[in-house]
Amino acid sequence: xxxxxxxxxxxxxxxxxxxxxxxxxxxxxxxxxxxxxxxxxxxxxxxxxxxxxxxxxxxxxxxxxxxxxxxxxxxxxxxxxxxxxxxxxxxxxxxxxxxxxxxxxxxxxxxxxxxxxxxxxxxxxxxxxxxxxxxxxxxxxxxxxxxxxxxxxxxxxxxxxxxxxxxxxxxxxxxxxxxxxxxxxxxxxxxxxxxxxxxxxxxxxxxxxxxxxxxxxxxxxxxxxxxxxxxxxxxxxxxxxxxxxxxxxxxxxxxxxxxxxxxxxxxxxxxxxxxxxxxxxxxxxxxxxxxxxxxxxxxxxxxxxxxxxxxxxxxxxxxxxxxxxxxxxxxxxxxxxxxxxxxxxxxxxxxxxxxxxxxxxxxxxxxxxxxxxxxxxxxxxxxxxxxxxxxxxxxxxxxxxxxxxxxxxxxxxxxxxxxxxxxxxxxxxxxxxxxxxxxxxxxxxxxxxxxxxxxxxxxxxxxxxxxxxxxxxxxxxxxxxxxxxxxxxxxxxxxxxxxxxxxxxxxxxxxxxxxxxxxxxxxxxxxxxxxxxxxxxxxxxxxxxxxxxxxxxxxxxxxxxxxxxxxxxxxxxxxxxxxxxxxxxxxxxxxxxxxxxxxxxxxxxxxxxxxxxxxxxxxxxxxxxxxxxxxxxxxxxxxxxxxxxxxxxxxxxxxxxxxxxxxxxxxxxxxxxxxxxxxxxxxxxxxxxxxxxxxxxxxxxxxxxxxxxxxxxxxxxxxxxxxxxxxxxxxxxxxxxxxxxxxxxxxxxxxxxxxxxxxxxxxxxxxxxxxxxxxxxxxxxxxxxxxxxxxxxxxxxxxxxxxxxxxxxxx
Numbered sequence: 001x002x003x004x005x006x007x008x009x010x011x012x013x014x015x016x017x018x019x020x021x022x023x024x025x026x027x028x029x030x031x032x033x034x035x036x037x038x039x040x041x042x043x044x045x046x047x048x049x050x051x052x053x054x055x056x057x058x059x060x061x062x063x064x065x066x067x068x069x070x071x072x073x074x075x076x077x078x079x080x081x082x083x084x085x086x087x088x089x090x091x092x093x094x095x096x097x098x099x100x101x102x103x104x105x106x107x108x109x110x111x112x113x114x115x116x117x118x119x120x121x122x123x124x125x126x127x128x129x130x131x132x133x134x135x136x137x138x139x140x141x142x143x144x145x146x147x148x149x150x151x152x153x154x155x156x157x158x159x160x161x162x163x164x165x166x167x168x169x170x171x172x173x174x175x176x177x178x179x180x181x182x183x184x185x186x187x188x189x190x191x192x193x194x195x196x197x198x199x200x201x202x203x204x205x206x207x208x209x210x211x212x213x214x215x216x217x218x219x220x221x222x223x224x225x226x227x228x229x230x231x232x233x234x235x236x237x238x239x240x241x242x243x244x245x246x247x248x249x250x251x252x253x254x255x256x257x258x259x260x261x262x263x264x265x266x267x268x269x270x271x272x273x274x275x276x277x278x279x280x281x282x283x284x285x286x287x288x289x290x291x292x293x294x295x296x297x298x299x300x301x302x303x304x305x306x307x308x309x310x311x312x313x314x315x316x317x318x319x320x321x322x323x324x325x326x327x328x329x330x331x332x333x334x335x336x337x338x339x340x341x342x343x344x345x346x347x348x349x350x351x352x353x354x355x356x357x358x359x360x361x362x363x364x365x366x367x368x369x370x371x372x373x374x375x376x377x378x379x380x381x382x383x384x385x386x387x388x389x390x391x392x393x394x395x396x397x398x399x400x401x402x403x404x405x406x407x408x409x410x411x412x413x414x415x416x417x418x419x420x421x422x423x424x425x426x427x428x429x430x431x432x433x434x435x436x437x438x439x440x441x442x443x444x445x446x447x448x449x450x451x452x453x454x455x456x457x458x459x460x461x462x463x464x465x466x467x468x469x470x471x472x473x474x475x476x477x478x479x480x481x482x483x484x485x486x487x488x489x490x491x492x493x494x495x496x497x498x499x500x501x502x503x504x505x506x507x508x509x510x511x512x513x514x515x516x517x518x519x520x521x522x523x524x525x526x527x528x529x530x531x532x533x534x535x536x537x538x539x540x541x542x543x544x545x546x547x548x549x550x551x552x553x554x555x556x557x558x559x560x561x562x563x564x565x566x567x568x569x570x571x572x573x574x575x576x577x578x579x580x581x582x583x584x585x586x587x588x589x590x591x592x593x594x595x596x597x598x599x600x601x602x603x604x605x606x607x608x609x610x611x612x613x614x615x616x617x618x619x620x621x622x623x624x625x626x627x628x629x630x631x632x633x634x635x636x637x638x639x640x641x642x643x644x645x646x647x648x649x650x651x652x653x654x655x656x657x658x659x660x661x662x663x664x665x666x667x668x669x670x671x672x673x674x675x676x677x678x679x680x681x682x683x684x685x686x687x688x689x690x691x692x693x694x695x696x697x698x699x700x701x702x703x704x705x706x707x708x709x710x711x712x713x714x715x716x717x718x719x720x721x722x723x724x725x726x727x728x729x730x731x732x733x734x735x736x737x738x739x740x741x742x743x744x745x746x747x748x749x750x751x752x753x754x755x756x757x758x759x760x761x762x763x764x765x766x767x768x769x770x771x772x773x774x775x776x777x778x779x780x781x782x783x784x785x786x787x788x789x790x791x792x793x794x795x796x797x798x799x800x801x802x803x804x805x806x807x808x809x810x811x
Contacts, residue, residue: 093177094107095122129154161179163177163178213230214231227244228240235249236279252273262288269289269297272302282301283302284302285299332422338361349427398416410431411427414428459471459550467494473553478498479501480497491512495511501531501532511527511539525541539551653694659688661695682722683720685725689730702732717736719735731798733797736792741789750783772797781797
């Protein structure tokens with residue numbers, strides 16, 4: 001392939017043209033001849049020439065057009081710069097639209113609207129108040145749709161005034177937003193402020209007119225210039241204007257003069273004073289203060305507050321009186337930790353000087369005083385403990401603590417913060433409660449241990465019929481396992497478990513009724529239970545105050561057996577006693593008849609009516625008479641005791657001379673007194689008087705006492721018989737100077753057939769003192785014995801007063 005470089009096309013690339021030629025004239029090797037090459041070359045020259053001419057002509061025409069466009073562009077740039085300078089001369093934003101649906105064109109600086117960038121200027125709500133934003137949106141739509149012009153001024157959120165003007169211009173909708181400045185801006189600001197002030201003044205005037213407290217305003221000379229409706233009602237004026245026109249004052253002369261003086265001094269006047277408002281006497285708080293245009297005042301009705309305060313004071317006084325009656329110590333400290341109140345319980349608890357407490361000491365001073373007097377707990381770190389106590393002043397909740405004092409007391413302390421500051425302390429002396437609780441616990445443990453150690457079965461059933469308490473003996477008696485007894489079984493379950501040992505349904509029904517309380521009245525229930533295993537139980541059901549029922553089961557099997565044995569033995573003894581008494585009576589009566597014959601025949605022989613006796617026979621006869629007489633006396637005593645035991649011995653009561661009875665008894669014993677070389681001394685008190693008794697039995701008493709005294713006396717001793725009246729009772733005493741009676745014998749000397757010679761010559765069957773006591777007690781009296789070894793014996797028969805019946809005395 002051959003490439004040509006055409007003249008005039010320097011710098012141009014021939015490749016495209018050659019390619020076109022090659023495309024139009026496809027060359028083949030057979031064409032490359034001399035003629036063909038010449039023809040091609042001529043065509044190419046013609047084509048190049050024509051192309052160059054056309055290129056030069058078009059280039060000149062476009063160069064001319066380019067100059068014209070450059071000149072127009074420069075003119076447009078100048079015009080734009082002039083418009084920009086004109087637009088920048090004011091702080092404004094211009095918005096324009098080519099049509100209702102076209103996008104807006106925004107020009108200008110929107111910084112004065114309080115926003116950044118041009119686009120947000122279309123968002124009216126971001127910089128205009130809601131009402132003005134809505135107004136702009138409606139005006140913009142009307143301008144774009146219908147070409148309606150608008151113009152108004154408003155205040156933006158940023159506080160600047162904005163002129164908004166919209167109109168159609170050359171078929172375009174144009175809106176200009178411009179900041180108002182200069183004098184016009186100041187005038188608008190003043191106008192806005194004036195509107196606000198007028199609105200505030202109207203609102204304030206409306207508010208003051210409607211308040212229930214009297215409100216007034218005065219001019220600089222002190223005259224009323226305005227009052228509200230409450231003031232007019234208070235001074236009983238038809239309306240506010242009439243009250244101002246008439247100059248009706250609310251207060252008395254003294255209060256008005258004080259207010260005038262305060263106005264003259266230029267200070268605020270405040271006073272609580274009584275006034276007459278609408279015909280009623282009220283207590284008001286008055287405040288009048290200077291204002292730029294004069295003075296303004298208000299009167300607040302404090303009557304209800306004063307009434308409430310007085311009522312509160314009465315309640316506080318009542319509470320103080322109530323607190324003073326409490327044993328709980330109460331102390332109130334204010335925010336400065338000073339004592340402002342304490343009750344009598346506080347003073348009694350800590351025993352502090354009233355003068356010291358009246359000086360309103362601080363909490364710390366009181367604690368220091370108590371620590372000095374050793375009335376606070378013994379502490380190693382007192383400062384830390386004191387700080388913990390005072391932490392109650394900054395706490396939000398009440399706290400409590402226990403103080404164990406050196407004197408053994410236990411004090412419960414509650415510290416409660418006061419809403420207005422300070423702390424209220426409550427001190428409770430719990431010593432007695434702890435002591436009682438300790439004693440109660442000890443008593444409960446003792447009772448529990450005592451109950452567990454009892455051999456009697458004890459069970460307590462609650463008001464619900466369940467076993468609340470029992471001891472091991474109860475479980476053992478009725479064969480209950482400890483686990484079953486501890487599971488609080490019902491009475492029905494206990495009965496069912498115990499029925500095999502004691503199947504008597506009637507008894508169990510009564511016990512169940514006593515526990516369940518179905519009876520009309522809760523009463524004790526007792527029963528005797530003889531179980532199948534031979535055990536005998538005494539059951540007692542007793543109601544308890546708390547509604548529970550106590551049931552005890554006492555195993556009396558051994559007692560019953562012993563009782564049976566004793567009963568059988570007693571019956572046997574009674575039979576023996578009856579046999580003995582019958583034998584004694586029979587023998588006594590059987591012996592009495594022959595003994596009487598013996599005595600009679602012996603006396604007949606002694607009198608020698610049937611013949612003379614020798615000396616020895618007379619001596620024998622005397623012994624027979626004396627021995628027979630002694631035996632007869634014994635038999636008579638036995639018969640008398642038997643009659644007393646059977647209640648068959650009747651007394652023949654009459655007025656008896658005590659001295660005569662003593663003399664008669666002593667006469668029968670003269671021989672023995674003489675034989676024993678004893679002296680009888682009788683001492684009868686003048687006030688003794690007669691004794692109502694059986695004379696025979698009284699002589700029998702004296703005879704036995706004297707006989708007993710003679711038997712236990714030594715030769716040369718004295719036996720004293722005395723009688724007297726003491727407190728209405730007649731006391732007859734027989735005292736000897738014998739050996740006395742040992743302590744171990746005193747209890748037996750009055751028993752029948754108890755004879756103790758105690759080393760003396762006395763011998764007897766032991767019926768004398770027994771007979772004395774029986775006859776004295778039959779008279780309603782008693783016998784007293786006073787004796788000691790080596791000091792003799794005193795036996796006193798005490799007879800009851802004359803007016804007392806023998807049966808009464810015997811009882």
